[in-house]
Amino acid sequence: MHKKGLTAAIFHGLLLVCLQSTVALSAIAQSPPLPLLTHVEQVRRLTPDEAARGYPIRIRGVSIYVEGSHVSVFPHHFGDRVEVEGVTGPGRFAPVVLEHKLRVLGRGRLPKPRLYSWNELANGQHDGQWVQVRGTVLSASIDRKSWRETTLAMTVASGGGSFKIRVPITRELDASAWIDRQVVIEGVCGTLFNFHRQFVGVLLYVPRLSLVQQAERAKEVSFDDLLRYSPDQDVFRRVRVRGVVVHQQPGSSLFLETNGQGLRILSQQEGLLEPGDVVEASGFPAVGGSTPILEDALFRKVGHSSPSPAVSLELRGPLERFDGRLVSIEAKLLPREGPPDGSTFLLQSGTKVFTVSAQTDTALERMLAISPSSEVRVTGVCLVQSGGLWGTPQSFRLLIRAPSDITVLHAPSWWNLRHALWLLAICIGVLLVVSILLVVVSDRLRAQMAIVREKIRMVVIHEERDRIARELHDTLEQELAGITMQLDLAADCFQQTPQTARQAVEMARNMSRRSMIEARRSVWDLRCRMLEEGDLVSALAQTVESMTNGERTSIHVKVEGEPRRLAATMELNLLRIGQEAVINAVKHARPNRVTVLLQFRPRVVRLSVVDDGCGFEPTNPVLNGSSHFGLLDMRERAQSLGCRLEIHSEPGGGTRIELEVPQAQ
Structure with a gap:
């Protein structure tokens, strides 16, 4: 770090005085005329290349820091109102003024500084500005070598980081007396940078020790008092709490517990704490997931006690009462859905599903070694998350600190x-x-x-x-x-x-x-091969098809029901009875129409042959020989089937021959 070059040209409304050689002046004189700059902001807005052109300046302001004033060529002091003439230069981080002439105009009034946090100053944009910071002194010592004069060197923690502070002193003092004090400091914001003009840190230049004041101690409150309604309370003031450490995420957050309540504290302060340490923390109250938290906090260890025991997490009732506390719960480990190297796991207790995050490598290895669907008891810090219009607790997750926080109750079935x-x-x-x-x-x-x-x-x-x-x-x-x-x-x-x-x-x-x-x-x-190649219906149709005597007699075969195959003897006898009946009708009755009806019923098969011929008297038939023998043949076949052949006829009324064969046949 270029520590001496860091103090060059620091002003609020005026940059610090610095002697330079006249070589730069002659170079500037040879360049074209440039406009005169009369405000510090005009100088700050120049790029390094523009500042290197040597713009003439004439600026009036109050001197806010003088390095080694007792050896300065120009006799002026901190707080003097002065007029500076010179030219601009690129500097090694921000533009500077190469001083040619300085005239003291009298005593001036210091500007009122603005309170900054470390995060606001950690970009170099406030280089050379008069600022105010608040923090806790982490270290203090006397530096007799790094500066032209003896200084008090301090490191002050504030919010998310820490400042280095240098204060000129004229007499020896006990530097250790400043350690662990809450202080409010006014000074010039300097910048630590590297060879590439890049910001690497903040160095606060304090002109006098009187500008380092012990801050009013933050009011100590209980966890219950945070963010409660009060018409006179300034919620933006720092408060102080005391509690027992439950868990620490170094450089990020701290969990305290006292009187059955938990509190999350956001702090980037360095330093390791152990469960059971009693600490005092000060910070600004803010809204957390479901209960208040402290932001930009500083803490210090004030003692040690036994660690707080874990309480059973009850899912019935308000979940926010467990926020920030060390709790335990029995649940079932669910199969993992994320990447195998992740540190988050899903568990289920009853109908409630929640997540568990392993905070250490050993805790992660322990969780990875447990088979899914195992019944486990987990102990960890509870973080409750609210949501919805009314901000009611919606879910929670547990932070597991060590392998001992996980116990397997039952292996998976x-x-x-x-x-x-x-x-x-x-x-x-x-x-x-x-x-x-x-x-x-x-x-x-x-x-x-x-x-x-x-x-x-x-x-x-x-x-x-x-x-x-x-x-x-x-x-x-x-x-x-x-x-x-x-x-x-x-x-x-x-x-x-x-x-x-x-x-x-x-x-x-x-x-x-x-x-x-x-x-x-x-x-x-x-x-009779027709029955071998087809069924009874097709055989009967083929048989009677050739029996018509020209155009005089029409023969029709009708089927009712679902046709099915019958016993071979039954099909043969039914076919022959049908043939004989049709032959007798066509040959002797001289009909116009003969209808053969084959009915397939569930348990019987019924065959009917009806004609509209001349008819005869069944009880006293006058038949020729062939007709007589035909009727005898049909009756014999019907008897072989176990049924009776019925003949219905009368002279001039046609003839109806039918028989009904049981399916069992």
């Missing part, structure tokens, strides 16, 4: 959300595999059932064909033998007894017709 999701995924996977297997097995089972049904159908068909073959052997062969015998009888009796021959021929003809019907029925049964 194995049955948690993560494991439940895994189990659910496994169950879903098993169900999916089982479903796939069921689908595959069902497809194979359906295929096997289709094969079995087909084999059963083939077996039934083969059995039916064997039965028909036996019937052909038992009936058709016997009929043909009978026909042969009747024809032989007719041939023998043709000459002798013609009447007997005619009867034999008639008998042979009837037997031939019956044989034809039996043969036709057997052939139908043998050739």
Whole structure:
């Protein structure tokens, strides 16, 4: 630091006098004429390049500091009203005046200084200004080497930082007597800077020791008295409190507790305190998160006592009663959502979710070692945050000081959300595999059932064909033998007894017709592939389609209900009954319309054949041979199905043939 150069040209309305060589004067004389500056503010607004041009100045003001006045070429003193003539210079931090001539005009009056905090002076903008500061003396000593005269060197803490102060003294004194005093100081704001003209600190030049006065001691108040209503109270005055240290954030804040109340104190003062230290702090009351705080505070240790015990944090009731206090609470540690290296954790107590901040690395390591969903007891300093229109407490957070502030009560249960999701995924996977297997097995089972049904159908068909073959052997062969015998009888009796021959021929003809019907029925049964390739409905429709006798008779097949497959024997007999009924109607009744109705009901299947032909008398039918044998065949088939064939007809009224087959068949 350039300590001697720091004191150059310091004025309030006037810069300090400084002797310089005449080399600069000759350079200025050769430059073009520049305007005369008569106010200090004009000089302060010059840039370094502009100030280096050497603007002429003539300024009147009051001398506020004279360095080494007893050796000065110009005999003037602190407080004199003077007139200075000279030129501007760039200085090493701010513009300065290179003094050529100084004339004392008489005694002047010092300007009234403004009270500044450290934060307001910590930018160099008030360099050379007459200021007032308030603070606590941290150190004091006698300096006999750094200056031209003996000075009292002090370091004063004020707000967010500390000042260095130099006061010229004419006699020895006990510097230690100033330590820990609250003082109010008036002086010139000087600047500490580096080679690059950059601000690095504040140095206060005090002309006289009398300008360092002991401040009125701040009024001591209780925590309850802060920011309470009082018509006569000046809320902007510094107050003093006393309490036991609960926690300290060095260089930031301090938490005190006394009589069951907590207080947060904002202070950038250096110095470490321990829980249990009794301190006295002074600062300005301000609004905190939910309770008052102290700002720009200074503190000093005055004793030590046992640390304050933690109180149980009750979520029912006003939360602000715990603000700033050491509390403990049992809660569940929630899974972390932020970065893994963060110091903030979420906990839940009942339905209340709050945050916990680890204040030390060891506390952070302890929190990181605890598994999520663990039941823990945490102890820490409570900070309550208010919000909303009425400023009611909304949330709180805890500051954990050390690993001992965290105790694990219960480890997390194995049955948690993560494991439940895994189990659910496994169950879903098993169900999916089982479903796939069921689908595959069902497809194979359906295929096997289709094969079995087909084999059963083939077996039934083969059995039916064997039965028909036996019937052909038992009936058709016997009929043909009978026909042969009747024809032989007719041939023998043709000459002798013609009447007997005619009867034999008639008998042979009837037997031939019956044989034809039996043969036709057997052939139908043998050739019935329609049921093998389709169902009863399609087979019946194909069968009757070719039975119309030109355009005279129309045949319609109708279906009611949901068609379904029936037993092979049932489908075959129903098909043949329908065929025979349609053939008889078309051949003998001469109808205009024949309707075949197939009804699928839940437990029965009903077949009806209705025509609008000539009809007949069912109780005493006059039928030819083929019709008679056709009715017999239909009745036999109906009996084989376990049901009765019903015939409804009258001469001129058409015919209705129907049967109802139980589903069990």
